Amino acid sequence: MELFWYIVLVLMLIAFIILDGFDFGAGMVHLFFAKKEKDKQAIVKSIGPFWDANEVWLIAAGGVMFFAFPTLYASAFSGFYLPLMLILWLLIFRAIGLELRNQFKNSLWQNVWDKAFGISSMLLALFFGVALANCMRGVNFGDVTDSTSLLEGHYFFLPFWSSSFNPFNGNDLGAIDAFTLLFGIKGALVLFMHGSNWIIFKTNSSLNTRLKALVPNVNALIGLTAFSSLYFYIQIHPSAFDNFTQHPWMLIFPVGLLSCWIMLFRAKHFQKDSTGFLFSSALIFFGISTVVSTLFPNFIRSSNAIHPALDAFNTSTEEYGLNIGLQWFIIGALLVAIYFTMQFWLFRGKLDSADYGDH
Numbered sequence: 001m002e003l004f005w006y007i008v009l010v011l012m013l014i015a016f017i018i019l020d021g022f023d024f025g026a027g028m029v030h031l032f033f034a035k036k037e038k039d040k041q042a043i044v045k046s047i048g049p050f051w052d053a054n055e056v057w058l059i060a061a062g063g064v065m066f067f068a069f070p071t072l073y074a075s076a077f078s079g080f081y082l083p084l085m086l087i088l089w090l091l092i093f094r095a096i097g098l099e100l101r102n103q104f105k106n107s108l109w110q111n112v113w114d115k116a117f118g119i120s121s122m123l124l125a126l127f128f129g130v131a132l133a134n135c136m137r138g139v140n141f142g143d144v145t146d147s148t149s150l151l152e153g154h155y156f157f158l159p160f161w162s163s164s165f166n167p168f169n170g171n172d173l174g175a176i177d178a179f180t181l182l183f184g185i186k187g188a189l190v191l192f193m194h195g196s197n198w199i200i201f202k203t204n205s206s207l208n209t210r211l212k213a214l215v216p217n218v219n220a221l222i223g224l225t226a227f228s229s230l231y232f233y234i235q236i237h238p239s240a241f242d243n244f245t246q247h248p249w250m251l252i253f254p255v256g257l258l259s260c261w262i263m264l265f266r267a268k269h270f271q272k273d274s275t276g277f278l279f280s281s282a283l284i285f286f287g288i289s290t291v292v293s294t295l296f297p298n299f300i301r302s303s304n305a306i307h308p309a310l311d312a313f314n315t316s317t318e319e320y321g322l323n324i325g326l327q328w329f330i331i332g333a334l335l336v337a338i339y340f341t342m343q344f345w346l347f348r349g350k351l352d353s354a355d356y357g358d359h
Helices: 002-032 037-047 056-068 070-079 081-100 107-137 178-202 208-236 242-246 248-269 273-295 319-346
Strands: 298-300
Touching (some): 002 319, 056 070, 178 208, 208 273
């Protein structure tokens, strides 16, 4: 059962990044490229019916973590307290930026909330990448100093950054260092491309031609940052890819990732506007799955040799709780599947003429 809930939690987080990720990417396009009011309205309308529902996946993932892996929940929400509070405020500003910009037809008012929406979207994309990189790099469980553990083995606390900014210093780590920042930039680039593909898919914006030409260039930058962060990862954890030799079937994830990345260089030549979005969605799925494959069965690595990583087995609740949760999960999964199927069916096609954003 631990393995089942591990997979469920990962899939929920992937669903959040794919679905809310195009909102973040659209926000970045809105911030940097949308100069005409018509284009701004088209972008807002393309995500308007979806963005608040997409955020539910993050809440659902937190709920699964709370009941299935309570030790992980307690450790992560205390250790990453400062970054999580920042993410919470960014989610708030992104939401009110969307909802308030059209309350008054005043250029100054709209510009303020446009910036709130765009900057919050960009920083959210960055910080979710940083969060994943922290799980990969590891944290100093137990606050080990001079080979002495000052806290219980599953507790830690990270400042925003350390004085050294060095990802190799296992006892002096911050949430942001050279490795996690690079990984966060890669995440922001991926979601920018994903949001661009969504705008192309769901609007007839005058930006579409420019975005189609921009996607291959952003894709090249993603490749550069990916290879750079891969170098860091191998230096930090030389055995990070042992799972691929022990379980060769996992190679489907990096192979799928590489295939999608290559295909996105042909974005200008796709016949259907939906094709780019499907490939960027698959890129995110295979990318996160590849990272999780290197971590499995861990959730968060340990940067010291005294305390073990937090994994699916040492953080889970009792078998009884996992079994009861399965019954409710089946009901909830069916309701969610029906809801999202209806939502995407009702708002299929281009959304330039949708009513959202005019209230």
